[in-house]
Amino acid sequence: MKPSPVTTTLVAALAAVTASTLLAGCSSGSSGGAPGSAAAGGTVELEFWGWAPGYDQAVAKFNASHPNVRVTFGKTASGSKGGYTKMLTAAKAGNAPCLAQVGYETLPSFAAAGALTDISRYTGDAKSQFAEWTWKQVTIGGQTYGIPVDTAPMALFYRKDLFAQYGITTPPVTWDEYAADAAKVHAADPTVYLGDFGNDAYNYAGLAWQAGAKWFGTGNDQWQVSLDSAANKKVAGYWQDLLDRKLLKTDPSYDPSLYADLTDGKILSDVNAVWNAPTLAASVKSGAGQWAVAPMPVWDAANPAYGNDGGSATAVLKGCAHPKEAAEFATWMSTDPGSVGDLITVTGIYPAATSGLANPALGKPDPFFGGQVIFDVFRAASAHIATDWQWGPTMTQTSTDLGDGLGRAGTGGATLPGVLADVQGKTVAGLKQQGLAVAGG
Template identity: 75%
Template sequence: MKVRTASLAAAAVALVATTALTGCSSSGSTASGSTGDGSTASGPVTLDFWGWAPGYDQSVALWNKSHPDIQVRFDKTAPGSKGGYTKMLTAVKAGNAPCLAQVGYETLPSFAAAGALQDVTSSAASAKSQFAAWTWNQVSIGGATYGIPVDTAPMALMYRKDLFAKYGITTPPATWDQYAADAAKVHAADPTVYLGDFGNDAYNYAGLAWQAGAPWFGTANQQWQVSLNNAGNQKVASYWQGLLDKKLLKTDPSYDPSLYKDMASGKVLSDVNAVWDAPIIASSVAGTSGKWAVAPMPVWDAADPVYGNDGGSATAVLKGCAHSAQATEFAVWMSTDAASVSNLIKVTGIYPAATSGLTNAALSAADPFYGGQKIYDVFNAETAHINTSWQWGPTMTQTSTDLGDGLGQAETGGATLPSVLGTVQTKTIAQMKQQGLTVSG
């Protein structure tokens, strides 16, 4: 989507002038009202909400039962990276966007730069204290708030207990050195079996970089800094390239049916992924229920464990929403109401951004698929060891596409991960400059 350079430059000034990203419509309304943050309505309001996560529709249904004057219609779209974001931005440009949209933290800066978000600072202010500070920063840019945090996404190792035992892995790998050793051990025992899979998901890879303290973006001296190709990122790339070179990892595309077929048949024994992947695995390989477990993500230094984060979404209010105050009210409720949060934990697999959600009983439930394990105990223990200073850049749609393409090339041997990072950095800087942003790298 093309936007005026002046608008992007203004957005860039706002982005650079703050560390707010540091963490790390027709509006579907049936009644008219003001378009400002303090919007009002003279009668019942219906708000459209676009998103893709499972379980969101169930939280919407809970809201609608108890809020007859503010009804929400949830429309399931393609995931953001698979067309959902393009659809949202196109709708904003056409003036018929929904009031509410599921937008990942990583993409929110791009929406802000495109002028696609509505400032809801006033109506959201009273909710700020209910959320972990770094998650609130994810929805705030240049002093303005554009939505409400839903979740964070600590990463862990989901693995087949029975097959680990079969191949002599008595304890899940606690470090990346041990992970590499176990990968070699498994593959030597059976060349058709792999400890894990190396997919093509750019955001999963971002979680690996996040863990390693290898940032991609930063701001200094009123300009953007791009560091995808720095020493820390090269360290991560070289590690995974080494495993690929030795053919110790399966290379099924991320979240592809081929991956779950290999998991179900015992050809792929584990997955390093975010908390929300736990229910995806459970539903995708249901026939192996009870054989899985969750362990902490392997770390670089056992004496100083640091973990990664792969995702996290906001309920954003899109530009043009005629009832943004009501939209914000719903967004706060969805992220804080006990019944809604319980639903999102069970169905969506979220780790709540709201501090009240961290005591939700659903986090203490035993999970039958994972052998009765209370899997959220693992994610809870990790959260204190996640670096929340990670910062997303303003061109993540382009950056993630280029990186995903490069990861796919690395899978097939068409490129190496260290070289991919250099290519993605060059393209990212070029894209940022094309949008009128001041950048160095």
């Protein structure tokens, strides 16, 4: 398929802007030498930065079975909490690691910053091993910058015992039912809430994705930004109504206060992605056996559509001296049955590799969720997730602006429709600042 002129221009123009700084250091600090060459002793050394639990286990397995390549995993803060800034700073300084965990949503921003290495020549038949839409997430302007790891279908995590206590006999199927259940629970006990409205921009993106409320698109050699479209206003209006009626707790996303309220039974459920399962199990240990997973509520029960919140690639950063071996490791990590099994169990991924969908780890009952085979829920949801969602090249800033706005909306300092209009304006301005054409701008 011919690459979009917009994405081609994005990569070419912005890479040129940063080329002078990136070329000052042409090799990764732990991966020195000419491309394709081995370090002294015949062993290629690769450094890999990421934050997800379980990645270190995949690295250990790879090192044990690949004596000529050694990968060292360095734990960083999560991308949104400083990991991406560290990676970009290192790329600009010329001392970045070869490999990095980069979310699909942020990959275009890294490409725009000229911080990635094209590994197309080293991927061979890897493309055929992955869901088509995930390969598109790592390919920009015809250049492939990493290997997909996972997708992130969303679901409803909920306390079975507390749902029963408040008279909720079945999890809400639709968002209308969710609102009714939220009112029912809060009326029974004003200190208890069905759910939480946090400040995670990407969780909110999953809600928008589910509703077909796109944020970015391209056409006529221009970027199109639509965060305040009618579809987005529908989603914002729904959640604003629940906030206005004080039917949601507003703990910050992934904050200790959230897990304390989940532990104490003050929040009964969490609409979140598949990778939330191990996080929840580790953070709300006293609820083991009482939690369950159900499909996330939908807008139309007759035509269910679900959201996606996340998904990462193993990206190869600018200056990597051994892109061939880096691509080899990245592909292995996402396709080797042992590696994928660990990532499913420890990290909570839903595999992007098609072979991973037959991994036995997906069929194991989970004790924290009362013996439920929770991945059955995510497998069913994946068949009803739109695959045409597109991320923009300024998501690092867009997500920060949106997260700040969601926090203000939760405390009553802003309204969600107002937040979307504000982020729309800032995103358009950010694209223009980078010299990109924007429709209507």
